[in-house]
Amino acid sequence: MTTVIHLFHRDLRLEDNVALRKAVEFGNTVIPLYIHDAEVLGGVGEGQASLWWLHNSLTELDKDLRDHGSRLILRRGSRLRELLRIIEETGSKAVFFNRRYVPWLDNQDSTIARELGIPYKRFRGYLLFEPEAIKTKTGTPFRVFTPFYKACLAGMTLYPPAPKPLKIPPPRKWPRSDSLHDWGFLPSFPDWSSGLRENWKPGEAGAKESIQSFSKVVGNYQNDRDRPDLTGTSRLSPHLHFGEISPLSCWNYFLDKPESEGKTAFLRELIWREFSYHLLVQYPDMAHEPLQKKFKKFPWREDKTMLSAWERGETGYPIVDAGMRQMWETGWMHNRVRMVVASFLIKHLLLDWRSGHDWFWDTLVDADPANNSASWQWVAGCGADAAPFFRIFNPMAQGSKFDPKGDYVRRWIPEIGQLSSKYIHQPWLAPRMVLEDAGIKLGLDYPRPIVDHKVARERALDSLASIKGA
Ligand SMILES: Cc1cc2nc3c(=O)[nH]c(=O)nc-3n(C[C@H](O)[C@H](O)[C@H](O)COP(=O)(O)OP(=O)(O)OC[C@H]3O[C@@H](n4cnc5c(N)ncnc54)[C@H](O)[C@@H]3O)c2cc1C
Numbered sequence: 001m002t003t004v005i006h007l008f009h010r011d012l013r014l015e016d017n018v019a020l021r022k023a024v025e026f027g028n029t030v031i032p033l034y035i036h037d038a039e040v041l042g043g044v045g046e047g048q049a050s051l052w053w054l055h056n057s058l059t060e061l062d063k064d065l066r067d068h069g070s071r072l073i074l075r076r077g078s079r080l081r082e083l084l085r086i087i088e089e090t091g092s093k094a095v096f097f098n099r100r101y102v103p104w105l106d107n108q109d110s111t112i113a114r115e116l117g118i119p120y121k122r123f124r125g126y127l128l129f130e131p132e133a134i135k136t137k138t139g140t141p142f143r144v145f146t147p148f149y150k151a152c153l154a155g156m157t158l159y160p161p162a163p164k165p166l167k168i169p170p171p172r173k174w175p176r177s178d179s180l181h182d183w184g185f186l187p188s189f190p191d192w193s194s195g196l197r198e199n200w201k202p203g204e205a206g207a208k209e210s211i212q213s214f215s216k217v218v219g220n221y222q223n224d225r226d227r228p229d230l231t232g233t234s235r236l237s238p239h240l241h242f243g244e245i246s247p248l249s250c251w252n253y254f255l256d257k258p259e260s261e262g263k264t265a266f267l268r269e270l271i272w273r274e275f276s277y278h279l280l281v282q283y284p285d286m287a288h289e290p291l292q293k294k295f296k297k298f299p300w301r302e303d304k305t306m307l308s309a310w311e312r313g314e315t316g317y318p319i320v321d322a323g324m325r326q327m328w329e330t331g332w333m334h335n336r337v338r339m340v341v342a343s344f345l346i347k348h349l350l351l352d353w354r355s356g357h358d359w360f361w362d363t364l365v366d367a368d369p370a371n372n373s374a375s376w377q378w379v380a381g382c383g384a385d386a387a388p389f390f391r392i393f394n395p396m397a398q399g400s401k402f403d404p405k406g407d408y409v410r411r412w413i414p415e416i417g418q419l420s421s422k423y424i425h426q427p428w429l430a431p432r433m434v435l436e437d438a439g440i441k442l443g444l445d446y447p448r449p450i451v452d453h454k455v456a457r458e459r460a461l462d463s464l465a466s467i468k469g470a
Pocket residue numbers: 225233234235236237238240241266269270272273274276333334335336338339342360364366367368369371372373375376379
């Protein structure tokens with residue numbers, strides 16, 4: 001009787017799980033195992049919102065495994081040490097897992113492969129392409145998205161996702177498992193997770209529901225994706241991050257759907273995700289170090305009061321505050337608004353992009369080592385193929401263009417909800433009578449702007465000029 005361990009990480013699903021499928025084919029019996037690594041982001045563990053998700057996702061995975069005749073074994077601590085213990089307890093003959101693309105975790109797996117003493121087999125993980133497989137004509141990695149995208153499309157070999165195993169044969173005797181509740185991933189005093197519970201369904205079934213409902217609106221994605229007041233995007237990001245659905249399953253799901261600009265635009269976003277990992281593999285320090293070296297000299301300010309106003313959604317700029325409050329309550333923020341709030345922190349407040357990155361890391365349910373740092377560097381203008389620093393979002397114009405009636409702002413900042421669309425993105429311009437009629441005392445019910453847009457813009461451009469020759 002051969003027992004194989006399947007080691008889960010960011011592949012918390014049964015469908016299109018290549019390593020699990022192979023383990024079932026290879027082993028007579030399979031031990032599904034999750035080992036919690038304390039360090040996922042260069043010395044840092046998951047943020048609070050991600051832990052909430054992880055708890056629920058592992059719970060769902062365990063239920064799905066039980067429906068397939070198996071269960072999930074949980075362990076915490078050093079991956080190598082726990083594997084060695086379980087191998088000794090069970091006499092397992094091999095460990096199968098899907099590749100982890102975060103460079104330091106991938107390196108850790110190479111070390112484990114040398115030290116484990118039994119085969120430690122890596123399969124394709126949570127990307128469409130192995131990051132090293134996509135190269136320029138001269139054999140170097142890409143730094144610019146569009147040619148990377150074209151190379152991906154040219155190199156795309158479509159194969160069907162691996163089907164769910166019908167049954168996962170259990171071992172005769174299960175090894176010891178930790179209790180998930182003892183890991184303390186759920187917030188208790190206070191329990192701030194009600195907004196997360198109302199908005200999300202972690203797990204493979206939840207991912208399926210998200211893609212199914214998104215498929216009804218995908219045709220309009222190219223227009224609606226920029227509108228935070230509409231449900232125009234897939235909201236698949238946490239599901240993709242935790243591997244509750246694979247990008248290959250997403251891609252295949254839309255293959256036989258009618259061609260549309262929306263579908264093409266959506267599939268292109270999946271390639272942005274690939275690009276972030278392509279960059280992370282090239283620049284493992286991307287969460288901490290600007291990819292453009294001259295930005296090391298950027299004169300960031302330090303201002304805890306301003307940082308805290310931004311974090312709490314109290315900057316006085318409604319579109320910024322609405323986004324920050326949406327993220328605080330639901331663990332997610334619309335992409336357009338992520339760009340606006342990030343630009344505001346970096347350019348209006350001149351605060352280091354890394355402080356925003358860290359806040360997102362702790363607060364987002366989709367906080368991802370590659371997407372988060374690549375996107376922050378993109379907005380800060382210091383990344384590969386980034387938006388130039390001098391392109392500074394005007395929060396009022398962004399609000400009026402992408403939330404034209406102000407519905408998004410009203411949803412997240414009810415205290416100014418009575419303002420008309422003319423003033424909803426700039427309440428400080430509303431005449432006193434209008435504010436009175438709307439029941440708003442500016443500075444009391446809702447803050448006045450913490451910086452002046454024009455002054456802040458000039459200051460940001462001066463700061464950029466100061467590193468020009470660096
Ligand atoms: C400052 C900032 C920080 C961000 N941090 C994260 C993060 O930690 N985790 C994360 O998954 N995304 C991050 N993004 C990218 C993007 O905002 C989210 O992926 C998107 O909003 C998720 O919503 P959705 O699933 O409805 O996206 P959709 O528009 O439906 O896109 C589908 C999928 O494509 C991928 N995708 C979409 N946009 C991007 C992008 N710009 N870069 C890379 N992949 C993308 C995501 O996996 C997403 O789920 C960040 C963007 C910014 C500007």
